[in-house]
Amino acid sequence: MDSSEGQSALVAEPPSKESSKVTAFRYCYFQGIKDNQWNDWRWQLRNKFTTIGSISSIIQLSDDEILAMEDLSTSGRLAANITPYYLSLISPDDARQPLRRTVIPSLEEFRNCKDEYEDPLHEDNDSPVPGIVHRYDDRVLMLVSGHCASNCRYCTRSRLVGAHKINHIATEQQLIAAINYISGNCKIRDVLISGGDPLLLDNNALKRILEKLRAIEHIEIIRIGTKVPAVLPQRITPNLVDILKKFHPLFMSLHFTHPDECTFECAKACSRLADAGIPLGSQTVLLSGINDSVKIMTSLMHKLLMMRVRPYYLYQCDPVFGTTHFRTPIEKGIEIIAGMRGFTSGYAVPTFVIDAPGGGGKIPLQQNYVVSSDRCGVELKNFRGGIYHYP
Ligand SMILES: *Cc1c(COP(=O)(O)O)cnc(C)c1O
Numbered sequence: 001m002d003s004s005e006g007q008s009a010l011v012a013e014p015p016s017k018e019s020s021k022v023t024a025f026r027y028c029y030f031q032g033i034k035d036n037q038w039n040d041w042r043w044q045l046r047n048k049f050t051t052i053g054s055i056s057s058i059i060q061l062s063d064d065e066i067l068a069m070e071d072l073s074t075s076g077r078l079a080a081n082i083t084p085y086y087l088s089l090i091s092p093d094d095a096r097q098p099l100r101r102t103v104i105p106s107l108e109e110f111r112n113c114k115d116e117y118e119d120p121l122h123e124d125n126d127s128p129v130p131g132i133v134h135r136y137d138d139r140v141l142m143l144v145s146g147h148c149a150s151n152c153r154y155c156t157r158s159r160l161v162g163a164h165k166i167n168h169i170a171t172e173q174q175l176i177a178a179i180n181y182i183s184g185n186c187k188i189r190d191v192l193i194s195g196g197d198p199l200l201l202d203n204n205a206l207k208r209i210l211e212k213l214r215a216i217e218h219i220e221i222i223r224i225g226t227k228v229p230a231v232l233p234q235r236i237t238p239n240l241v242d243i244l245k246k247f248h249p250l251f252m253s254l255h256f257t258h259p260d261e262c263t264f265e266c267a268k269a270c271s272r273l274a275d276a277g278i279p280l281g282s283q284t285v286l287l288s289g290i291n292d293s294v295k296i297m298t299s300l301m302h303k304l305l306m307m308r309v310r311p312y313y314l315y316q317c318d319p320v321f322g323t324t325h326f327r328t329p330i331e332k333g334i335e336i337i338a339g340m341r342g343f344t345s346g347y348a349v350p351t352f353v354i355d356a357p358g359g360g361g362k363i364p365l366q367q368n369y370v371v372s373s374d375r376c377g378v379e380l381k382n383f384r385g386g387i388y389h390y391p
Pocket of ligand 1: 133134135136139140141192362
């Protein structure tokens with residue numbers, strides 16, 4: 001039990017309290033559930049909301065949402081899947097609320113669009129062995145889990161998230177093959193562990209993977225990509241961080257969508273990770289009507305910095321099946337970054353990228369700050385539109 005573990009004297013934890021939304025939600029729907037159950041990540045996973053019946057006992061689902069959930073259950077597409085904690089942040093009566101739209105299915109997902117694909121980034125083509133995506137010479141993506149604490153409706157890997165879809169490392173044999181692949185390629189110096197969500201593995205499974213990677217001499221850094229601090233902060237236990245900090249240099253990329261995710265619980269989880277010396281970066285998908293304004297994006301990035309998370313990437317929404325309604329024009333991302341650069345801390349500004357369909361990798365986009373250049377120098381435009389000459 002995490003609660004009985006001795007806490008490090010150096011780590012000052014905030015007093016134990018919780019977000020008011022969470023408190024109200026627990027009072028309404030989980031009155032008999034004690035703190036040690038609610039705060040146990042396994043309890044959260046055991047009590048996930050996945051069916052129309054359970055979700056509609058709390059959320060007033062619209063006809064559209066109900067029909068979408070009925071269709072999903074027969075189509076084999078990405079299931080609805082929400083932790084009780086994350087559900088507590090969702091509006092019960094406003095179907096347009098940003099967080100609600102990211103996890104509750106809608107009929108718009110069934111719209112057919114000719115330029116959408118099951119695997120737009122051609123990850124399966126770049127996969128030499130199951131669970132490895134090798135696109136860049138010096139680093140690989142390692143998909144260790146096919147499950148997430150909560151499913152995002154715009155998921156890039158919806159093809160492999162769910163019960164029986166196994167393009168990830170699912171067996172001991174596959175893990176050994178993946179490790180052998182990495183140890184046989186001495187150019188690889190950086191391994192990015194992702195999924196699904198790697199933090200849904202239990203501590204022992206995670207530790208074994210980290211040990212095997214650290215035993216490879218040419219591996220310099222290890223990264224973990226996860227959405228757990230936002231959707232299941234209870235998973236970030238003292239036990240987990242004690243394991244993670246033995247594998248430095250270990251970085252984490254945390255998936256965030258909207259400032260509403262930056263709760264007390266989430267801040268506490270990030271604080272534990274940062275106190276363990278883990279550099280934290282963020283990844284955010286730009287989503288129409290959810291976070292596609294300078295104001296919301298700046299607010300999210302400011303909240304992340306307050307939690308010691310350094311904004312890393314802002315992604316154009318990948319053309320995955322059923323995501324048309326989430327996609328913004330490319331200009332929108334460029335405009336948002338231009339509205340942040342210079343107007344707030346440079347640390348708050350992520351890099352806007354398109355992960356090129358077809359497997360071209362991440363391509364950065366920003367407005368052009370070079371107006372012209374000749375033998376005498378360059379004409380540069382600053383963030384306010386002023387023109388400056390550099391000789
Ligand atoms: C995103 C990604 C990486 C890591 O890219 P960085 O720009 O180094 O963060 C590595 N491999 C694949 C296949 C990726 O999609």
